[in-house]
Amino acid sequence: MKILRYLIIGIIFGITLAKAEIISWYRIYEMFKFQSFHMYGVIGSAIVLGIIFIQIIKRKKMKSIDGKPIEIYPKQHSVSRYLIGGIIFGLGWAMTGACPGPMFILLGNGVGVILVVIAAALLGTYTYGLLRNKLPH
Amino acid sequence: MNEFINFISQPWPWYVAGPVIALVMFSLLLLGNSFGISANLRTMCSIFGAGKTCEFFDFNWRSQIWNLIFAGGLIIGGLIAHVYLTPSQEVHISQATINDLHALGVEDPGSSLVPESIFNWESLFSVRGFIMLVVGGFLIGFGTRYAGGCTSGHAISGLSDLQLPSLIAVVGFFIGGLLMTHLVLPHLLTL
Numbered sequence: 421m422k423i424l425r426y427l428i429i430g431i432i433f434g435i436t437l438a439k440a441e442i443i444s445w446y447r448i449y450e451m452f453k454f455q456s457f458h459m460y461g462v463i464g465s466a467i468v469l470g471i472i473f474i475q476i477i478k479r480k481k482m483k484s485i486d487g488k489p490i491e492i493y494p495k496q497h498s499v500s501r502y503l504i505g506g507i508i509f510g511l512g513w514a515m516t517g518a519c520p521g522p523m524f525i526l527l528g529n530g531v532g533v534i535l536v537v538i539a540a541a542l543l544g545t546y547t548y549g550l551l552r553n554k555l556p557h
Numbered sequence: 558m559n560e561f562i563n564f565i566s567q568p569w570p571w572y573v574a575g576p577v578i579a580l581v582m583f584s585l586l587l588l589g590n591s592f593g594i595s596a597n598l599r600t601m602c603s604i605f606g607a608g609k610t611c612e613f614f615d616f617n618w619r620s621q622i623w624n625l626i627f628a629g630g631l632i633i634g635g636l637i638a639h640v641y642l643t644p645s646q647e648v649h650i651s652q653a654t655i656n657d658l659h660a661l662g663v664e665d666p667g668s669s670l671v672p673e674s675i676f677n678w679e680s681l682f683s684v685r686g687f688i689m690l691v692v693g694g695f696l697i698g699f700g701t702r703y704a705g706g707c708t709s710g711h712a713i714s715g716l717s718d719l720q721l722p723s724l725i726a727v728v729g730f731f732i733g734g735l736l737m738t739h740l741v742l743p744h745l746l747t748l
Contacts, residue, residue: 433630445676470717501703503729505704509707511741516693520709537691541697545702547695550611
């Protein structure tokens with residue numbers, strides 16, 4: 421039944437992103453045009469609250485429900501990997517108006533053709549796996 | 558109950574959505590995992606057998622089942638919102654955005670979740686539709702894995718932990734997004 425928790429959290433996340441219009445292509449376009457505060461408010465408030473949550477976890481040395489300490493691993497340092505990878509992702513994000521989460525939520529919203537976007541994203545991920553050793557990291 | 562349904566059927570403001578996203582991240586940490594949706598794309602490649610041809614996908618994907626279940630929840634959440642909680646398909650974008658998209662030939666901007674003229678099966682056979690959906694999807698999959706995360710893993714989880722790599726990635730997301738929106742989309746949308 422443990423697995424059910426993830427399903428419920430996913431459902432809450434899916435409803436929220438749908439109801440706040442975050443899964444809309446138009447909202448992403450509007451964000452990159454700086455024509456509304458909406459998306460900045462969503463991401464900004466999530467980060468501010470996220471910083472508080474993570475500080476609480478670290479300072480109280482909180483444990484996860486199975487009793488293990490919560491470890492948040494620092495990401496490896498690099499510039500090229502994050503910058504180049506980030507730019508490539510950003511190009512795709514603005515084109516399809518969907519990042520990986522919203523892709524799945526759009527599918528639930530009946531946008532069937534998003535399956536093609538998901539399939540293309542899988543192909544992109546696979547291609548990265550093939551080229552990984554040749555790319556600067 | 559009906560009043561409640563009507564109440565939550567309105568579009569949700571940012572100050573509701575942002576905190577819920579932070580709580581989702583917090584809950585996943587309390588459950589002993591971390592918030593990062595694009596990892597599912599790698600897991601799905603592994604399930605489809607990519608580990609046989611590429612060592613990057615040769616890992617124990619069963620440890621990621623919880624994340625696939627989470628993604629399954631996203632689909633169900635989208636369905637629930639769509640069927641029960643969204644009386645109107647309208648997206649409440651600004652007038653300036655509507656005007657800009659009008660000028661680029663997009664019909665009725667904001668009248669549905671996505672531009673209907675692009676997000677349909679026939680559109681895949683047009684240059685514009687193929688580029689936006691297939692090339693766009695490919696760039697997302699390639700870019701997230703190269704950068705080691707997407708909006709959830711870097712912008713939310715990473716920035717909440719004040720990690721510099723995530724800040725660099727998010728700067729990259731915006732460079733790419735701004736280039737696309739301001740320099741490429743005006744040509745692509747009018748194709």
